[in-house]
Amino acid sequence: MEAFYIRKYGGPAVLEHGRLPTPALGPRDVRIRVHAASVNPLDWRIREGQLKVLLPYRFPLVLGNDCSGVLIEVGQEVSRFRAGDLVYTRVEKDRIGTFSTEVVADETTVARKPDALSHVEAASLPLVLLTAAQFLTEAAALKPGQSVLIHAGAGAVGSVAIQLAKHLGLRVVSTASSGNIKFVKGLGADTVIDRKAQRFEREVRNMDAVLDSVGMSNLLRSFQCVKPGGTVVSIADGPDVSLARALNVNRLLWPVFWAMGARPHAAAGRVGAQYRYWFMRADGPQLESLNPMLESGVVRPLVDSVFPFDQARQAIARAEEGKARGKVVIQMRDD
Template identity: 65%
Template sequence: MNKAFYISKYGGPEVMEWGEFPPAPLGPKDVRIQIHAASVNPLDWRIRSGALKVILPYTFPLILGNDCSGVVSEVGREVTRFKVGDAVYSRVQDDRIGTFAQEIVTAEAAVAHKPTNLTHAEAASLPMVLLTAHQVLTEAAPLRAGQSVLIHGGAGAVGSMAIQVARHLGLRVATTVSGKDTDFVKGLGAETVVDYRTQKFEDVVRGMDAVLDGIGMENLLRSFQTVNPGATVVSISDGPDVQTAKSRGLSPLLWPVFMALSAKPNAAARKAQAHYRYWFMHTDGGRLESLTPLLENGTLRPHLDRIFPFEQTAQALAYAESGKAKGKVVIQMRDE
């Protein structure tokens, strides 16, 4: 049996349950991973709360968790890239989440070989934030070396990785943090640091070619005051747009809902002569594999805030949701 943390209804931390599930069936292009560690992402508590049920219509019971690192224990008959015993990490598929468990089955295409220099806890912290950062800076708002980006929440999980990816791409980086985290984000490569507790970032930052916002709608709207004409402001939090609905194959009957949700940022974009994108990262094991060398040579580094034992998964989720973490919160299922 597969021990796991799951929900039977949407709600707060109190809806988390622990139980056992039969092993998931293995398809011909699937791998079964014995999970050593999983990380917590904002996506996890947004799914738990029901905030994303229009975009991600799950059924119950639902095992939570999107990131993991572990060891392959079984492969489908058509799998070619992995064998039993391989150490791997993955941001699993949207429709097959469930890494807050002892094992998971996911598609070979969602998996990459674990960086050899990282522990499972470190590797588990990376897939979602690394893919999000790289996709935003190369797809949602494709930028050239020498251009500039404002990354909100630079000390957070996505922000700290996005700063590193931006610097690797040759971008000039501005970021917002609490003052106590100034040295931390400068060490990652941020050039301009705004203490959001004492300064309004729109009074300090100007001429940006892109913005990455994961804070929320009010912050997102203010961000349009910082950009050049033609810039792209990307949200990974509020304001899903019609393009998101279309890309996820949602019914046209729902499109007016997404038009309403993105109305304010779209209006702000028109006023600023800029572009607005809502970005929902997509699983991409091949891209993760291609970025692994940057982790192995130290160009990109994971930053862990705290590691919780498996039995404290609910507490790990609540701690990450509190906003106190600097870097990633990780859940350890097995010893390294």
């Protein structure tokens, strides 16, 4: 198969383009002919080795965490799918590799592609849609009428989380650059704070929950915005011991995670809030349960740009510069 992969951790220069053997198919696996894959911050964090303690990958490692495509083979014990099905997926964290012409995934991570969406549109969604859904309904466990501050509202996760939050009946405040304020309001945000012209922690108070995808400084300031008993969730900086435990990290490394999560946990304690670091899980049935919202247009895929497969490096660079509205997608085949 043709793929973009790394043989060592590092910057953009370590990404190689070539042919690798196709992965073996297990009895509960499906083989997907990839039509499109999206770029996520997780991709360059993995490339740089930022997550090697959490996710000890072997080389060569094909990058890419979600995709849309067509099933071309199913394992003997697969019951939900058959060859020819159109699917999309956020593959398992320890079996990534969607920046390729084929990928193998456990059937439990795969969902049927919504008929109303193209492969490019569908590929833009699995990781960010599951992240948003799990944040709102599990990590923060929000109920209709409550409030949420979603940082980086024009970004990949933020743009989907705002739409889903409004559908769930929440009051939404978001942050964005001045050029994206109108765009973010159009997604449904009730209030948008200009992140450069205003200090959001001076403008926003008594929120039930906060989602931070920006980084430690932004995360720590966010505790000034949440009410006592509220929840601040990070999907960027601040992994903690609870995450290490959930991912079965060697106990000898737990002190490292305690140190990384110490500052946000201390900030939470000072205001009587809760802090959680959320590493989303791949979940095909949950993803498929969200299809009706995509079919009806309640949640719209937001694609910033599409790059052909041979320009995967440029696609990653576009996403990594942090100026994309929504997702950057790599297209392997036409729909």
